[in-house]
Every structure is written in structure tokens, then in C-alpha cells.
Amino acid sequence: MFIAVSLAILITMGLALARALTGPTTYDRIAAVNMFGTKTVLLIAVLAFLSGRTDLLDIALVYALINFIGVVAALKLVTQKNFHSSGEKERKVE
Amino acid sequence: MIDILINITLLAFLAITSVAIVRLTNLFxxxxxxxxxxxxxxxxxxxxxxPDVAFTEAAVGAGISTVLMLATLALTKGQKKSHEEDYEEKPSRAHRPWLPLAVVGITGAxxxxxxxxxxxxxxxxxxAQTHVARYYIENAMPETGVPNIVTAVLASYxxxxxxxxxxxxxxAGVAVLLLIGGKRPKSSTSLKGDGGQDET
Structure with missing residues (x-):
């Protein structure tokens, strides 16, 4: 059961990696990286149950948080070209 | 069994990713x-x-350094674009990497x-297991009261x-912030001008 799940996750990781490598647009790559991070979280969770070390679930949580922050940072860079403007105010100025 | 498969697959993905990092020219x-x-x-x-090393790798490698590299890219993108085209084309044709390849191959071997x-x-x-590890395993909990031995070593011993x-x-963080976070949010009125350096 867990073995089948981990195989499926590995295949999905491969597909996401292929999209990140070939992805023609920036958003393809961001989506691929986000999905890859999600699959890493799932893989670690499955590994935790597979090896009986459920304390690994904490690491999966940390990964989920980091993945979120990274994707938000990447999207902020793509849409605003910088990190120091808040977004809303800039639009009013323009 | 499944551990070996996961190991091999992850390592193969790692190799593919590193080759792609070397080959790609798009910085983003x-x-x-x-x-x-x-x-x-x-x-x-x-x-x-x-898992402790994995914690560090995830927090530093995937989290902080990605954000810092993106911030650096945001700061330097204007200058990089024009450079990039003529920077990429020439060395890949004229330059013959046989000597570096030989050095890398011999070192790897x-x-x-x-x-x-x-x-x-x-x-x-x-x-590594016979020198001080036994001491830590036997005495970490009674001496420090920290259940995780790695944490006990890092934070107590x-x-x-x-x-x-x-x-x-x-x-290092202060230095990077000084380099990257140069502009203050308050100077948004002078952001349009090129010299937005009002040191308050």
C-alpha cells in the first residue's frame, strides 16, 4: 500500500521535474517547483509511515511552510520585479 | 527494498537537476x-x-537561499539582460573544456x-560511532535533559x-540585508527617479 503510494509519488515527481526543465513560461516552472515541493512533503510523510518514524511528519510540515514561502517570494518577484514594495500602494502611484 | 528504489530515483532526479542547472541559461x-x-x-x-540535516537543508537551501537569490536577481536583472546574450554564445564554441573535464574526472575517480x-x-x-558517540548516547539525556541527542550536542555540549x-x-544576514534591502518602503515617492537613496 505505502509502496504503491511512494511509487506513484516518485512518478509524479519525475513529471513535475520534466515540466520544470522544459517549461516554456515562468509560471510553468513556478507551478512545477510548487508541485515538486508538495510531492516531497507527501514522500516524506509516506516514508515516515513506511519506516515507522512518525516524528518525520514534523519535517514534512516544515517543508510545506518553506514551499509556500518560496512560491510566494517567486510570484512576488515575477509580478512586481522587487521585494520592497507592498504591491497595493505601487499600483495607486502608477 | 523500496528504500533502495526511492534512493536511486531521488539520486537520479538530483543528477538530472544538476545537469539541467549547468545547461540552462535562464537565470530564473x-x-x-x-x-x-x-x-x-x-x-x-x-x-x-x-532528519536534523534535512531540516537545515530545507530551511536554508530551499527556503532562504531561494528567496535571497530571487532578490539578487530582482536587483541585477536590468544589467544582466544585455550581458547575457553575448556572454552565453561565445565560450561554448571557442572554448575547449577538455583539460577541466580531465581534472574533474580524475578528482572524481x-x-x-x-x-x-x-x-x-x-x-x-x-x-564515528565508537569514538564519542557512545558517550553522548549514554549521557546526553541524564546530563542535559534534551530528548534528541543531536539537539543536545548542538545546543548543550x-x-x-x-x-x-x-x-x-x-x-551575514545583516550584510545581505544591507546589500539587498537597500531601498526603504517609505521612499516610494522617489522610487520612480533613479536616485532613490534618501538616507533617513
């Missing part, structure tokens, strides 16, 4: 692939039963040869070392 895609690389190596650390003498993964007779590391990381 390279940073994205660096994030994937960190996630993959952190996953490998988890598979190899080193020497390193692989060196791994033959390394004790096996998780070998109880390895020098090597407390001063960790304090020094924290000072170094703090200094």
Missing part, C-alpha cells in the same frame, strides 16, 4: 531548479535517517576510490560553538 529557471535540488537533497537526507575505505552506511564499528555560529549567521 536556474533558481527554481536550485529549489528543486535542495528539496531533493533534503529528501535524500530524510531517507538516510538524518580519486574520490570514488577513497570511498572504498569508508565504512558502510550505519556500520556500528565505524570510527557545543553551546558556545553554536553561539558563535549564530553570531556569524547574524552578521
Amino acid at each position: 529557471a536556474t533558481i527554481m531548479l536550485f529549489g528543486i535540488f535542495s528539496l531533493l537533497s533534503a529528501g535524500l537526507f530524510v531517507v538516510m535517517d538524518a 580519486a574520490l570514488v576510490y577513497g570511498t572504498w575505505d569508508i565504512p558502510g552506511f550505519g556500520d556500528p564499528d565505524a570510527p 557545543r553551546g558556545f560553538d553554536t553561539l558563535g555560529e549564530v553570531a556569524v549567521v547574524f552578521t
Whole structure:
């Protein structure tokens, strides 16, 4: 059961990696990286149950948080070209 | 069995990602692939039963350094674009990388040869396990009261070392903030002009 799940996750990781490598647009790559991070979280969770070390679930949580922050940072860079403007105010100025 | 399969697959993904990082010319895609690389190596650390290292790798490699590289890219993009085209084309044709390739190949072969003498993964007779590890395993809990031995070593036995590391990381963080976070949000009125450096 867990073995089948981990195989499926590995295949999905491969597909996401292929999209990140070939992805023609920036958003393809961001989506691929986000999905890859999600699959890493799932893989670690499955590994935790597979090896009986459920304390690994904490690491999966940390990964989920980091993945979120990274994707938000990447999207902020793509849409605003910088990190120091808040977004809303800039639009009013323009 | 399934552990070996996961190990091999993750390592293959890691190799593919690193080759792609070398080959790609789009800097944004390279940073994205660096994030994937960190996630993959952190996953490998988890598979190899080193969750503490995986924590660090995920937080520093996938989290902070991705954000910092993106911030650097945001600051330098204007200058980089024009450079990039003529920078990429010339060296790949004129330059012959046989000598560096030979050096890298020989060094890699020497390193692989060196791994033959390394004790096996998780070998109880390895020098790393017999020297001070037994002391920590037996005495960490009664001496420090910290249930995780790695945390006990880092935060209690090597407390001063960790304090020094924290000072170094703090200094590096301040330096990076001074370099990257130059513009203040308050100077948004002067952002349109090129010289938006109002030092308050």
C-alpha cells in the first residue's frame, strides 16, 4: 500500500521535474517547483509511515511552510520585479 | 527494498537537476531548479535517517537561499539582460573544456576510490560511532535533559560553538540585508527617479 503510494509519488515527481526543465513560461516552472515541493512533503510523510518514524511528519510540515514561502517570494518577484514594495500602494502611484 | 528504489530515483532526479542547472541559461529557471535540488537533497537526507540535516537543508537551501537569490536577481536583472546574450554564445564554441573535464574526472575517480575505505552506511564499528558517540548516547539525556541527542550536542555540549555560529549567521544576514534591502518602503515617492537613496 505505502509502496504503491511512494511509487506513484516518485512518478509524479519525475513529471513535475520534466515540466520544470522544459517549461516554456515562468509560471510553468513556478507551478512545477510548487508541485515538486508538495510531492516531497507527501514522500516524506509516506516514508515516515513506511519506516515507522512518525516524528518525520514534523519535517514534512516544515517543508510545506518553506514551499509556500518560496512560491510566494517567486510570484512576488515575477509580478512586481522587487521585494520592497507592498504591491497595493505601487499600483495607486502608477 | 523500496528504500533502495526511492534512493536511486531521488539520486537520479538530483543528477538530472544538476545537469539541467549547468545547461540552462535562464537565470530564473536556474533558481527554481536550485529549489528543486535542495528539496531533493533534503529528501535524500530524510531517507538516510538524518532528519536534523534535512531540516537545515530545507530551511536554508530551499527556503532562504531561494528567496535571497530571487532578490539578487530582482536587483541585477536590468544589467544582466544585455550581458547575457553575448556572454552565453561565445565560450561554448571557442572554448575547449577538455583539460577541466580531465581534472574533474580524475578528482572524481580519486574520490570514488577513497570511498572504498569508508565504512558502510550505519556500520556500528565505524570510527564515528565508537569514538564519542557512545558517550553522548549514554549521557546526553541524564546530563542535559534534551530528548534528541543531536539537539543536545548542538545546543548543550557545543553551546558556545553554536553561539558563535549564530553570531556569524547574524552578521551575514545583516550584510545581505544591507546589500539587498537597500531601498526603504517609505521612499516610494522617489522610487520612480533613479536616485532613490534618501538616507533617513
